[in-house]
Amino acid sequence: MKLSALPSLLRIHNTIFGAFTVATSVFLLQPSNMITVFLSGITAYILLASAGNVVNDIFDVKIDRINRPERPIPSGDVTKKEAQGVYTILVISGLGASLYSSFIRNTSLPFIVASLFVGIGVLYSAKLKLMGLIGNVTVGISFSIGYIYGLIISTLEPSLVKLTYVVLFFVTATSLLISREIIKGIEDIEGDKERGVKTLARTRGIKKSALISVFFAFLAIVSYTTLLFVGIMGKRLTPFVIAGDASAAISAILILFGRDYAHKSSLFSKIAMFIGLVGFFLISLFQSGVLSI
Known part of the structure; x- marks a missing residue:
């Protein structure tokens, strides 16, 4: 196994990006042992999200030999057996980190959620990714679950305002990701036809799937804008809401x-997601006192 192929196999940049969801909730909720909670939380997320990427490549190896031969497994940089070994190590380590979070929080919820995350990752790679909207929803939830995980490793008794913020973070990110996954299905309709992937674009047609994508983009815009009226940040969040809403709206229109x-639409959706993620994280930093104006 070429060690240089590991970052690509794990898609480490995506998992670190996703770990900001956990960090956002932890800093927002400010648990008493915040650094310990933060480190154990992002460690579990990065390891288990990486495991999900590895198992996806294991299931996709035949398809990748044709469509993406440069990927670590089909290129021969990592054998399938080695990938299975890496997956096992990641899952055991990630669940271990979640078990530690359960211990310091005195609840089994972190371990349960992490275990469900692992199971969903396998189910998605084996079956759900071929099932259109169900697969799209799974992708959205799998990324955004970090907000919920960050909540349960921080406290089981959040204030109503902070709980509302976490829920809105989750709904916004999930909805926007579902919208983008549908758009990607429209863009890749020909390739998905060859692979037998039942995307909305294939089962409902491009026009109907585009309208469903717009619905989820609209839901994300409404959820994101609602953050302005909850009461923590006020005007500090306004520039991010305007920029994020505008990007999501442009994506929907395109x-x-x-x-x-579809390609440009997907790009603007990705920009909206990045703006939202940064905005959410800054909210948590202001709330925790790390940043101040």
């Missing part, structure tokens, strides 16, 4: 013009 605009 996809209505058809498949030729």
Whole structure:
């Protein structure tokens, strides 16, 4: 196994990016042992999200030999057996980190949620990714679950305002990711046809799937904008809401013009997601006192 292939196999940049969801909730909720909670939380997320990426590549090895031969397994940089070994190590280590979070929080919830995350990752790779909207929803929840995980490793008795913030973070990110996954299905409709993936674009047509994508983008915009009225940040969040809402709206408008605009639509959706993630994280830093104006 080439060690240089590991970052690509784990998609480590994506998992670190996703770990900001856990960090956001931890800093927002400010548990008494925040650094310990923070480190154990992001460690579990990064390890288990990486494991999900590895198992996805294991299941996709035949397809990747045709469509993505440069990936670590089909290229020969990592054998399938080695990938299975890496997956096992990641899962055991990640669940171990979640078990530690359960110990310091005196509740089994972190370990239970982490275990469900592992199970969903395998189920998605084996079956759900071929099932259109169900697969899209799974992707959205799997990324955004970090907000919920960060909540339960921090406290089981959050204030109503902070609980509302975490729920809105989760709904916004999940909805936007579902919208983007549908757009990607429109963009990749020909390739998905060859692979037998039952995306909305294939089962409902491009126009209907575009409208469903717009619905989820609209849901994300409403959820994101609602953050302004909850009461923690006020005007500090306004620039991020305007920029994020505008990017999501542009994405929604573009996809209505058809498949030729799917790539640009997906790009603006990704920009909206990045703006939202940064905005959410800054909220938590202001709330924790790490940043101040």
